[in-house]
Amino acid sequence: MPWQPRDLMDTKREFLELALQEGANRRELCRRFGISPKTGYALLRRHALQGMGDACTPRSTRPHHSPARSSAVIEQAVVELRRQHPRWGGRKIAQRLSDLGFSGVPAPSTITGILHRHGLITPEASQAAEHWQRFEHELPNALWQIDFKGYFETGAGRCHPLTVIDDHSRFNLTIAACSQTNTTRVQDHLQQVFLRYGLPVRINADNGAPWGSPAKAEHGLSALSVWLIRLGVRISHSAPYHPQTNG
DSSP states (O other): OOSSSSSHHHHHHHHHHHHHHHTTOOOHHHHTTTHHHHEEEEEEEHHHOOOOOHHHSOOOOOOOOOOTOOHHHHHHHHHHHHHHOOOOOOHHHHHHHHHHTTSOOOOHHHHHHOOOOOOOOHHHHHHSSSSOOOOSSSSTTTTTEEEOOOOEEEETTTEEEEEEETTTTOOEEEEEESSSSSSSHHHHHHHHHHHHHHSSSEEOOOSSSSTTOOTTTOOOHHHHHHHHHHTEEEEEEEOTGHHHHOO
């Protein structure tokens, strides 16, 4: 067990002063200080060889020799290629080193580590390179997303496409052409969806009418929200000005 991160030097000094007293129960002291007997006796041996000051001074745990580390020649070649081609990553550089006849070319992941060590990959670049992941609920009907997808003009007037998507399957439960965006029209279409697919646990919407209003506390309790709550459906709203929430 390692030393506890208090003032480490003072803690080690206190342990040594107690452990070096005549008749001291050193194993009991190890238990009191939260360390293993192996750690305690190692500190005592250091004290015997180096004295109190050197024994309490933290030592680096870095290995003296790293046989698996890439050679200086390879590392320099990696750095030079990256500086010549700032957009090249580990795989491209590894392939180029092989093409140039270098032996012992490290794995792309090792080359990426070299680039990080020399400050040639920024945190922003690392984040941008992460694999894209879509979050979804585990089961159908756990969450639906509802929205009007803008509008377009027709000979009979404006058409507002209403969509309801299941978050798990990404199945479009309905695509309805609505002449209006009021509560009554949405209720009519939702009732048909409920009859066919059942009730969801939760429905997520944005902050506009008829779902709610960002100017009111808790997005406002609209008539549509009250109707859904009475049916046992939970309501949630996207963060204002964050359309990514409702995919």
